[in-house]
Amino acid sequence: MATVEASSSEGKGQGVETSVTYYRLEEVAKRNSSKEIWLVIHGRVYDITRFLEEHPGGEEVLLEQAGADASESFEDVGHSSDAREMLKQYYVGDVHPCDLKTENSGKDTTKNNGCTSCWSYWVFPILGAIFLGFLYRYYMAESRSS
Numbered sequence: 001m002a003t004v005e006a007s008s009s010e011g012k013g014q015g016v017e018t019s020v021t022y023y024r025l026e027e028v029a030k031r032n033s034s035k036e037i038w039l040v041i042h043g044r045v046y047d048i049t050r051f052l053e054e055h056p057g058g059e060e061v062l063l064e065q066a067g068a069d070a071s072e073s074f075e076d077v078g079h080s081s082d083a084r085e086m087l088k089q090y091y092v093g094d095v096h097p098c099d100l101k102t103e104n105s106g107k108d109t110t111k112n113n114g115c116t117s118c119w120s121y122w123v124f125p126i127l128g129a130i131f132l133g134f135l136y137r138y139y140m141a142e143s144r145s146s
């Protein structure tokens with residue numbers, strides 16, 4: 001079982017113990033039988049086995065997403081805030097951080113493009129400021145000479 005237990009309990013009697021279980025995507029992918037269905041929504045892992053028959057949208061759509069990342073299809077439907085609230089009951093853990101990284105680097109090409117172009121966010125304002133500085137000095141020199 002490829003789970004990592006990340007416990008950050010603050011000690012006995014002090015607030016709620018917060019422990020997160022991380023699951024690798026390959027492990028989630030195995031839970032795709034009618035006996036056990038897990039899926040991922042926004043980096044969180046849900047065991048929706050007991051929810052299958054209750055789902056207002058039907059079993060079929062959930063079975064299609066079994067063991068996979070259903071974030072997109074979940075959002076496409078435009079689920080209500082009640083539906084989002086329901087998710088909490090089925091939460092079992094988070095996707096392992098290593099899998100979150102590969103997800104981004106593999107699919108999100110805009111992120112790379114964003115990084116290569118981010119220098120423009122500070123270079124252009126600086127050049128603009130220098131230009132305005134020169135302009136100001138020029139006008140000051142002009143007004144003094146006249």
Ligand code: HEM
Pocket residue numbers: 046048051055056057058061062065070073074077078079080081082083084086087090
């Ligand atoms: C554990 C995750 C999910 C929960 C708790 C959930 C919950 C709900 C609820 C409460 C509704 C009733 C309408 C609403 O309140 O928004 C609904 C409708 C629906 N859901 Fe889900 N859902 C889940 C996952 C999914 C996924 C992965 C799909 C994939 C396509 C899906 C497809 C639908 C559809 C098609 C409807 C019917 C929408 C309609 O009739 O307008 N749901 N769901």
